[in-house]
Amino acid sequence: MDEQVIEAQRGYDALPLPFGWFAVAMSDEIAPGTLKTCKYFGTEVVVWRGEDGVLNAVDPYCPHLGAHLGLGEVIGNDIRCPFHHWSFNGEGGVTDIPYSDSIPLKLKRGCLPTWPIEESLGIVYVWYHPRRAAPKWDVATADEITQEGWVCAEKHDWVVKTHVQEITENGQDYAHFRAVHGTSGPPATEFKMEGWARRNVVVSEMTTPRGPMTGKIDTWAQGPGQSITRFTDITQVTMMQQITAVDGHTTHVRWQLYHPPGISEGKMRVTVARMRDLVKQVNQDIPIWETKRFQLHPLLVKNDGPILAYRRAYQRFYQFEDDEPTLVAAE
Numbered sequence: 001m002d003e004q005v006i007e008a009q010r011g012y013d014a015l016p017l018p019f020g021w022f023a024v025a026m027s028d029e030i031a032p033g034t035l036k037t038c039k040y041f042g043t044e045v046v047v048w049r050g051e052d053g054v055l056n057a058v059d060p061y062c063p064h065l066g067a068h069l070g071l072g073e074v075i076g077n078d079i080r081c082p083f084h085h086w087s088f089n090g091e092g093g094v095t096d097i098p099y100s101d102s103i104p105l106k107l108k109r110g111c112l113p114t115w116p117i118e119e120s121l122g123i124v125y126v127w128y129h130p131r132r133a134a135p136k137w138d139v140a141t142a143d144e145i146t147q148e149g150w151v152c153a154e155k156h157d158w159v160v161k162t163h164v165q166e167i168t169e170n171g172q173d174y175a176h177f178r179a180v181h182g183t184s185g186p187p188a189t190e191f192k193m194e195g196w197a198r199r200n201v202v203v204s205e206m207t208t209p210r211g212p213m214t215g216k217i218d219t220w221a222q223g224p225g226q227s228i229t230r231f232t233d234i235t236q237v238t239m240m241q242q243i244t245a246v247d248g249h250t251t252h253v254r255w256q257l258y259h260p261p262g263i264s265e266g267k268m269r270v271t272v273a274r275m276r277d278l279v280k281q282v283n284q285d286i287p288i289w290e291t292k293r294f295q296l297h298p299l300l301v302k303n304d305g306p307i308l309a310y311r312r313a314y315q316r317f318y319q320f321e322d323d324e325p326t327l328v329a330a331e
């Protein structure tokens with residue numbers, strides 16, 4: 001069957017894109033004086049870091065005659081368009097027009113739409129909102145990994161052909177853990193919403209090189225794009241996950257896996273095995289994610305997990321007020 005017909009059947013066209021903070025790059029991909037065109041949210045965001053180290057994010061097309069700013073250059077703290085060398089600051093204001101000695105005030109104040117941008121623990125986040133309303137919460141951080149000696153042992157990323165909502169639904173789908181990942185026993189679980197965040201605590205039997213043991217998985221998901229999961233048994237692993245919609249059918253998943261300092265050789269072996277197992281689990285999920293459809297009315301039974309509670313809570317990331325202010329009054 002035609003690829004496009006199959007894709008249409010999967011139901012993702014019916015799901016909008018949620019608003020929130022989403023990772024668009026790793027910090028070290030954008031050195032001072034460089035820029036990057038980030039292709040997310042079904043659009044493009046041009047991100048640059050000035051010589052002052054500060055990140056800025058704008059729409060791709062120059063308001064003058066429409067050149068792509070991703071082909072431009074960072075000059076000082078500003079971005080310069082490749083076409084007629086207009087320069088813009090991080091507020092989207094024109095700072096220089098090389099062939100004109102008067103810049104209209106309107107252009108100086110801002111004529112290029114900007115995106116809120118933040119940086120945390122080596123990740124660059126942009127606030128996406130379909131109406132470009134201001135951020136509603138802050139980027140979440142994990143205090144323990146900012147402590148002396150914590151090690152970012154592994155980084156992974158995957159581009160998966162599915163809608164962003166489906167990735168985190170997987171964590172609520174308890175019955176697949178045994179079928180897909182081979183973990184045994186029905187987990188004891190907790191699911192609750194705290195403001196814009198979702199908290200999941202799962203106590204389950206896990207397979208380790210030393211045999212099955214009880215472990216705790218504690219997830220804090222701040223908005224739809226970011227989660228922090230702490231795996232605790234005889235070892236401790238903190239997983240930072242960012243999931244970003246490339247478009248409604250494609251999602252970029254990023255992981256950074258951390259462990260505490262000074263652990264014994266034996267515990268290190270278990271830690272490494274845990275990390276390997278987590279990566280293995282995503283690779284087990286991907287073929288299912290990439291071919292499944294969004295089942296709007298799933299046939300759920302006892303012990304399926306809090307899938308509907310998750311979907312209900314997720315709705316808030318699609319809703320906005322009609323009078324929600326926009327950050328940029330671009331013409």
Ligand code: FES
Pocket residue numbers: 062063064065066067081082083084085086
């Ligand atoms: S199109 Fe950008 S300066 Fe003319």
Ligand SMILES: [Fe+2]
Pocket residue numbers: 170176180181281285
């Ligand atoms: Fe899974």
